[in-house]
Amino acid sequence: MPAPESNGGPKVGVYVCHCGLNIAGKVDIDQTVEFAKTLPFVTVAREYKFMCSDPGQEMIQQDIRDGLINRVVVASCSPLMHEGTFRRATAGADLNPFYFQMASIREHVSWVTADGEAATEKSKALIAGAVRRVVFHAPLEKKRVPVNPDVLIVGAGIAGIHAALNIADAGKHVYLVERESTIGGHMAKFDKTFPTLDCAACILTPKMSQVRSHPNITMWTYSDVIGVEGFIGNFKARVRRRPRYVDEDLCVGCLECIEACVYKQAKVRDEWNEGLGKRKPIYIPFPQATPLVVVVDPEECIWFKTGKCKKPCVDACERKAMDFDQTEEIKEIEIGSIILATGFKTFDASRIAQYGYGKYPNVYTSLEVERLVNASGPTGGEVLLRDGTKPKSVAIVHCVGSRDEKTNKWCSKVCCMYSLKLAHLVKERTGAEIYNFYIDMRTPGKGYDEFYAKLLKEGVHFIRGRVAEINDWAIKPEEEGKLVIRAEDTLIGAVRRIPVDMVVLSVGMEPQSDAEEVRRLFNISCGGEGWFTERHPKLAPVSTFTDGVFLAGACQGPKDIPDSVAQAGAAAAEVLSLIDRGGVELEPNSAYIDEESCSGCRTCMALCPFSAISFVADKGVASVNEALCKGCGTCVAACPSAAAQQHLFTDEQVFAEIQGVLDYV
C-alpha cells in the first residue's frame, strides 16, 4: 500500500473510548485495542474511560509531542458529538487537526445492538477502515469567510418587527420584507391581548412607527422574496416589490383619493376585516396601517378592468402620488443572515360541517369576532349579529381544528386564552350570557390561570364538553329561531342543548398555506405538519439546520405573543452574535480540479448548484471557486475523468476506508 509523503510516513495512534458503560458495556475494549495494534501503520493503541475528557485528550497530545504518532484515530461516539473536540486536541499539540479520523462505535455500534460479540466485531471493522483512511489524510486549513452584517427578515408581524428593531438598534442594517400592504401581522387585528387586556394597537403601533422611521431598517411592504442563494454570511436574495400604483415616497396617507373614487359605496370584500365589511378598489387596510400609503387593487379597479375611468383619485391627490404606470420592481440584496418570521394562518372552519360555518350566518370565527370588537373594525367595536342586533346569548366553541385527527392533531396553544379573552370582551360589550365549551382549559402562562379565575367570577358559563353539533333544529320553545348547541356536559354528566344567538368558533393555528414553497426557497426543513423545523426543539428553537437562517414566532409552531417576542429576541441575538464574530469558518471540504486529468468537458459546471465552477479558457480546464464551493460533492461524482476531487473525501481516502472494512470482514 503506497505511503503518503507528508511528515515522514504515517504513524497512527488509535484510542478506544469506553464512554463509561455506553460502549464498554457491549464492546470488548481490550480485544479491540489488541486488534488495533495489529493494523498497518499503528504505532500506539490505547483505551480510556472518557476520551473527550481532559485526561483523555491529554493522552493523545502527549503521544503527539513524544513523536510517537502523526495520525489520530479515536473510536468513540459520533463526529457530531466530538469531532470538533478531538480535532482541537490534535491541533493543541501542533498537529494539523485534519490528520484526525473518527470511528463511531457508539451511535453506530453499541447503541444499535444488544449483541456484544457482533458489537466487538463491527468496532474492529470500523477501526480498520478508519486507520486505513487516515493514512491518506492531508493537512488542510479551514477557510474563513466574512459575514455580511446586513440582515433580511421575512415577515413583519410582531416577531419580525421585534427582531428588526433589536438588530437595527445594534447598528446593523435590516431589510424587513412583508407580503401584505402593511406591517403588523395578526396582532394588528386584535383589540385586546390576554391576560392583561392591553390594547393591541397601543402596544404594537409604537413599534410599527419605530420600524417605519428607523434609519437602519429598509421596510418593504407589499413585497415577496422570490429567490435566495448563497450560504451563511453570504446570501443573495431577490425581492419582488409589487406595484401599489401609488408612489410610496410621495403619499402621506391623507386618504382623499379613496374619498374621490368613482365607487361611491364600498363594494369589494374586505379581506383585512375577514370579509365582514367592504372596501373600495383603492383602500388602506386600517387607519394605523404602516406605511400609511394607499393601495390600488388591480382586480377591482375600473381603470384596470375596463380602461375607462376618469380617475378622480389622480386629481384628488395633492402630492401627485398616483402612478398607474407603476410596475413591479425586483430588488437584489446581499445579506449575511436571514430570519423567517412568516407567522401562521387560522383553520378554515368550513371544514367542520357540523358547526355550520358558512351555512348559518351567525356562526363566526374568532378572528372575525376580533374584528367586531376592534374599534376600527367594520362595526366600530360593537358585537352585532348579521342583522345588526346585539346577541343575548353567545357560545364560544374551543378546539375547532385542533386536537382532532381529522383536521389538525396538535393543540394550538393560544385558543383557550383567547377564548377567555373574547368571552370577557363580548360580555362587556353586549351583556349576553356567554357559554364556553372546552375539552381542557389550557392556561399555563404568567397570569393565565388567574385570568380564567377572573372569567369564572364574571359569571361566564363553562361547560366541559366538545361541541358535537350546531344547527337550527328546535325542540323546546326557547330554541325557536336560535342556533342550538348539543354537547355533553361531562363534569355534570348530562347531555345538554343550549340555544344561542351567536356562535364563535375558536379556530386553531396552522402553518401558512405556502409554507412548503417558502421553506424550499430558504432551503430549510418543514415538519410533517408544515411548521418550520428548528435545529433542536429544546436547545435550539430559533436556528435551523441551514446555517445563517433563523426562525422566530408562529411559523415555527403555535405560540402566543410573549413567546413570539421572546423568540424574535433570541433570533436577533443569534444573528448579532454571528455578525459580531465577523466571519465563519467553513469545513475545508471544498472540491478542487486536478488540472492534469481535466479534459475540459465542463460536465461539472452545469451541475454545480452553487455556480462555483468556472472554465479557464487558456488552460482548457475547469476551476473551483473555493469561496462559493459548499462541498456538496456533485461535481466529484459526475466528473468522467476523476479530475474533480474533494478535500476530506478524496477517492483514495474513501476507497481506503472501504478496503479497511472489507479486509477485516
Add this chain to the structure above:
Amino acid sequence: MDDWQGWRRIKYESQLDPGFAGVVTAIPGGEKLLECIQCGTCSGTCPLSSYMDHTPRKIIAMTRAGFKDEVLHSRTIWVCASCYSCTVECPKQIPITDVMYALKREALRKGVHPKRFAAPVMAGEFVRAVEKYGRNSETWISLWLYLKTQPWKLLKFARLGPRLILKGRMGLGHESIKNKAELRALLRAVERTAPDADGVLAGRAKGAS
C-alpha cells in the same frame, strides 16, 4: 335518596378488573380506546344518549378503568342503534360503535344484560332465524321478540300487522336459502362462540344477575 341505610359509593381497586379493556383493545382499531381524551363529542352527538344510563364517553372511561360490572350491566350498550355518528365525530378516531358491539358480545358471552331488555333477545332471535333458514322474516322475528319479552304489547300491533300483511309487505312464510348446509358449515368454521353456550345465543332470554 330516602333510604340511607347501607348506601355508600366508593370503588376499591380489588373490585375492578384491570384487564377488562382487553375486550375492546382486541378489535380492529380498538387500541385507540387508550387515547380517549374524554371530550364528550360521542355523547353529544349520539341521538340515543338521553336514554342511556351511562353516556358513551362514560362507558369508555369505565371500560378503560376496569369497571367491568357497571359496563356489562349497563343499558347503554343495548340502547346503541349503531348509527356510527360517534365513530365519525370522535376526534381521536376511536371506533366507538365497534366498541359497543364488542361489549355487547362480551355481555352475551357472560350471559348478562338488564332484565327483560328486548335488544339482546332480538339479537338472539335474529341469529336463530339466520342459522336455521339463511334468511330472516321480519314478521317472525317481531312475533318471537314480543312473545318472549312483552307479550301484551302485541295487542298494540294488532292493527298494524294485518294492514301490512294485506299490503303485501309482511308475509307469514319464512324465506329460506337453498344451500343451508353450506351456510351452516361456513358459520361453524369461523365462529368465536359456540351456540347455546349461555342460552342467550339460542334466543332464550336471560335476566340480569
Add this chain to the structure above:
Amino acid sequence: MSYAYYPGCSLKSSGKPYEASLFKVFEAVGLSLDEIADWNCCGATSYTSVDDMKAYALAARNLAIAERDGDGGVDLVAPCAACYLVLSKAQHYMKDNAAIGEGIAKGLGSVGLRYEGRVRVRHPLDVLINDVGVEKIAQAVKKPLGGLKVACYYGCQIVRPYSTFDDQHQPTSMERLLGAAGAEIVDWPLKTRCCGGSLIGTIQEAGLRLGYILLKEAKKRGADVLVTACPLCQFNLECFQDRMSKEFDDRVDINVAFFTQVLASALGASDKEVGFDRLLKWDPPKPVGAEGGSHARA
C-alpha cells in the same frame, strides 16, 4: 348495462315497494339488475352483537357468490342501507385486518368458496348519481314532479362510517336526483340523524321519539313528502305515525316514500308499478307520476 343485485331480507317483505320502484328507475335509464343466486341474510346489526366473525362470514358468502357469478370486477347494488354497510364493512375489515381476512378466507375455503376482493358494493344513489348522472335522469323524466316539496332523508348507514359517494354531513345525491325530476327540495338539518333503526321493536319509546323528531321537523319545514333510501327507516317513519301522534300529543302525519318510488313515477312508471298502493298512507298534495293522480287509499 347490468348490475349484480343483493336485495336483502327487507326488500322482499316490508321493502317490496323499494324493490319494485328501484327496478322501474333502472329500467327507465337503460340499466338492469340481476339478483345474485341463493344470497343469505347479511346479518344486519344483530349478528355483530353476537359474533363478529360470523357476521363477516355472512357478508363474505354473498360477496363470494357475486364475484363467482360475475365477470371480472363486479358492481353489487345493495339498496338496503344496513346491507350496504354490512357488506362494505366486511370488505374493509377482511382487507385491512390480517386475522379477520385469513379467518374468513379459511372459512370460505372450507365450503369451497373464495373471495378475492373484486366486488364493489354500490348503493343505488351512487349508481344513479355517478354512473347515470343527473343530466340523463332529467332527460328521462316524463312527468315532472311539479314542485312537489320533498325532504330527503338519508339516515345513518349509507353515509356513515364510510362516505364513498356523498358527503357524510351534507349529502346531496338524493336532492340532486329528485331536483332533476322537478321536485322542490326542502333543506333541513336532520337528514342524516338516526331514525332509531331496530329500537322501534326493542326500546319502543326511544324509537318512537327518534322518528317523531324527524317527521315533525320535516313537516315544520313544509315538506309534502319525506323520501328515504332504507327499508327500515321507511318502515319506522311511515308505520308508526298514529302511535307517535298519540305518544307526543302532536299530529305528525306526512307521506313517507322510498326515493325510488317518487323518482320512478317521474320517469313514467304507474302508481301500481312503483307500489304507492302498498304504502299505508299516500296522499300528496299534487299528482305525482304518470297517471295524473296518485291518491292511494290510506
